[in-house]
Amino acid sequence: SQQxxxxxxxxxxxxxxxxxxxxSYKTSINNLQWYRQNSGRGLVHLILIRSNERExxxxxxxxxxxxxxxxxxxxxxxxxxxxxxSYFCATDTGANSKLTFGKGITLSVRP
Amino acid sequence: GAGVSQSPSNKVTEKGKDxxxxxxxxxxxxxxxxxxQSLGQGLEFLIYFQGNSAPDKSGLPSDRFSAERTGGxxxxxxxxxxxxxxxxxxLCASSISRDQETxxxxxxxxxxxx
Numbered sequence: 001s002q003q004x005x006x007x008x009x010x011x012x013x014x015x016x017x018x019x020x021x022x023x024s025y026k027t028s029i030n031n032l033q034w035y036r037q038n039s040g041r042g043l044v045h046l047i048l049i050r051s052n053e054r055e056x057x058x059x060x061x062x063x064x065x066x067x068x069x070x071x072x073x074x075x076x077x078x079x080x081x082x083x084x085x086s087y088f089c090a091t092d093t094g095a096n097s098k099l100t101f102g103k104g105i106t107l108s109v110r111p
Numbered sequence: 112g113a114g115v116s117q118s119p120s121n122k123v124t125e126k127g128k129d130x131x132x133x134x135x136x137x138x139x140x141x142x143x144x145x146x147x148q149s150l151g152q153g154l155e156f157l158i159y160f161q162g163n164s165a166p167d168k169s170g171l172p173s174d175r176f177s178a179e180r181t182g183g184x185x186x187x188x189x190x191x192x193x194x195x196x197x198x199x200x201x202l203c204a205s206s207i208s209r210d211q212e213t214x215x216x217x218x219x220x221x222x223x224x225x
Binding site for chain 2: 004030035090104
């Protein structure tokens with residue numbers, strides 16, 4: 001079964017707006033990561049947040065982690081058309097550093 | 112300074128044939144992972160190599176799937192007697208070590224079994 005589950009499944013926003021994507025998971029984790037995928041090809045690592053961290057920033061990205069609720073959110077501020085992609089959360093439980101991915105969120109940013 | 116590379120980019124084969132997919136990890140990365148992504152789905156873990164340790168094969172879906180990593184670098188994923196349900200994108204990733212959590216992905220091989 002999926003460890004990470006993202007919502008919404010699809011999100012469509014206007015360029016310049018903020019996009020918020022959520023991820024929930026089931027078991028204890030060492031860290032949670034967000035990846036982006038363009039056109040069904042390779043994934044690009046965006047940001048990693050550890051279990052003892054609550055918030056992290058990287059450029060226009062802001063990630064929060066609530067271990068009590070087993071959930072994370074990814075905020076992309078001032079979105080651009082180039083942000084159009086699928087976004088995946090992945091959890092690392094520490095077992096052989098094997099990541100477990102959710103099914104992803106399809107983000108469309110309209111110019 | 113190339114990233115992870117995979118070949119071929121696309122592979123079309125007939126049901127029952129064997130296929131080999133290749134992954135060249137980033138130089139110096141000791142950890143290598145194979146994942147499978149079916150249409151519209153998340154990534155399914157297949158197998159993990161770390162240095163000279165025995166690989167973690169817990170994700171391989173059947174005994175038709177196998178993988179090797181020669182010399183701690185290049186890896187080959189082999190699917191024998193392919194079935195239509197094997198059609199997917201096969202993604203390879205590498206990381207510096209087991210303790211380096213960030214994984215760097217290749218562009219994937221899109222496999223279509225007719």
